[in-house]
Amino acid sequence: MSDLIAKPQLSDSKDCPLAGDHPVLQKIQTRDAQIGEHLTIRRALPNAQRRMIGAWCFFDHFGPLNLKTDGLNIAPHPHMGLQTFTWTLHGEILHRDSLGSKQIIKPGQVNLMTSGQGISHSEESLPDSVLHGVQLWIALPGSLRHMDPEFAHYPTVPERLHQGLQLQIIAGEFWGERAPAKVHSPLVGVALNAQENTEVVLPLNPSFEYGILPLVGECTLEDHTVDLSSLLYLGCGRKQVSLRMRLGAQALLIGGEPFKEEIVMWWNFVARSEAELLDAVRDWEEGDRFGHVQGYSGDRLHAPEINCHK
Numbered sequence: 001m002s003d004l005i006a007k008p009q010l011s012d013s014k015d016c017p018l019a020g021d022h023p024v025l026q027k028i029q030t031r032d033a034q035i036g037e038h039l040t041i042r043r044a045l046p047n048a049q050r051r052m053i054g055a056w057c058f059f060d061h062f063g064p065l066n067l068k069t070d071g072l073n074i075a076p077h078p079h080m081g082l083q084t085f086t087w088t089l090h091g092e093i094l095h096r097d098s099l100g101s102k103q104i105i106k107p108g109q110v111n112l113m114t115s116g117q118g119i120s121h122s123e124e125s126l127p128d129s130v131l132h133g134v135q136l137w138i139a140l141p142g143s144l145r146h147m148d149p150e151f152a153h154y155p156t157v158p159e160r161l162h163q164g165l166q167l168q169i170i171a172g173e174f175w176g177e178r179a180p181a182k183v184h185s186p187l188v189g190v191a192l193n194a195q196e197n198t199e200v201v202l203p204l205n206p207s208f209e210y211g212i213l214p215l216v217g218e219c220t221l222e223d224h225t226v227d228l229s230s231l232l233y234l235g236c237g238r239k240q241v242s243l244r245m246r247l248g249a250q251a252l253l254i255g256g257e258p259f260k261e262e263i264v265m266w267w268n269f270v271a272r273s274e275a276e277l278l279d280a281v282r283d284w285e286e287g288d289r290f291g292h293v294q295g296y297s298g299d300r301l302h303a304p305e306i307n308c309h310k
């Protein structure tokens with residue numbers, strides 16, 4: 001995805017209160033954005049209340065969209081300093097990038113693009129009944145953010161069924177299962193799908209902070225119920241949490257070791273300074289560094305006007 005909100009806000013990872021090392025239950029309203037005429041995106045991160053959860057620095061939930069209308073068509077755009085992580089519940093998306101990758105992603109699969117110092121890609125939905133999914137970005141640690149770009153597709157992820165709850169381990173390790181996706185910070189992502197009315201206790205890592213976002217229906221952690229409009233942030237310091245979901249509900253649990261480095265994020269870039277962002281915008285507009293997406297018919301996206309605030 002590209003940050004398609006018309007005037008992207010520059011966000012600094014340390015400009016909202018940190019939760020510290022203790023458990024909290026903080027309900028964070030997602031922000032809605034309309035892409036084209038029909039596609040609704042709910043942005044859970046970054047948010048004024050919370051910029052990151054572990055190294056996860058961006059979390060968009062898109063759809064469900066009935067593809068009898070327009071689909072998703074995101075023209076070539078650049079990324080820097082991050083990994084894009086795509087997971088769908090319904091529908092198929094065609095990814096193309098400046099490395100020459102051309103990959104369809106289907107439900108149950110992961111596309112992981114590591115931008116390193118620079119890559120560009122396009123994303124288009126394919127004809128299907130419904131498009132529904134998430135895209136997250138993972139900030140790269142300073143030691144790796146200038147690495148060469150990579151793209152990987154993972155056709156399967158490990159799964160567990162526990163008391164009527166299906167768990168798909170999409171990133172990191174959870175309950176003894178390790179996801180194949182190659183990430184560079186201690187983090188986790190688990191898709192939760194209730195196959196019956198279920199109540200479970202999930203084991204957590206006390207050194208991780210966590211958040212959960214419903215994707216279908218609602219979920220209840222301890223006594224807090226959240227629906228599609230909110231991310232529930234859990235903080236750090238928990239060994240477990242109780243979860244209730246009704247038949248058919250789906251949610252995504254993400255977590256990770258709090259990211260110690262301060263990042264500056266704007267449009268599709270993760271940097272450490274505004275000067276780096278300005279360099280990236282110039283390089284994209286001049287056709288340097290981010291390569292060329294082959295096979296996409298249409299113009300590429302242009303960077304919006306940058307609104308530095310320091």
Ligand code: MN
Pocket residue numbers: 001002077079084121268
């Ligand atoms: Mn993108």
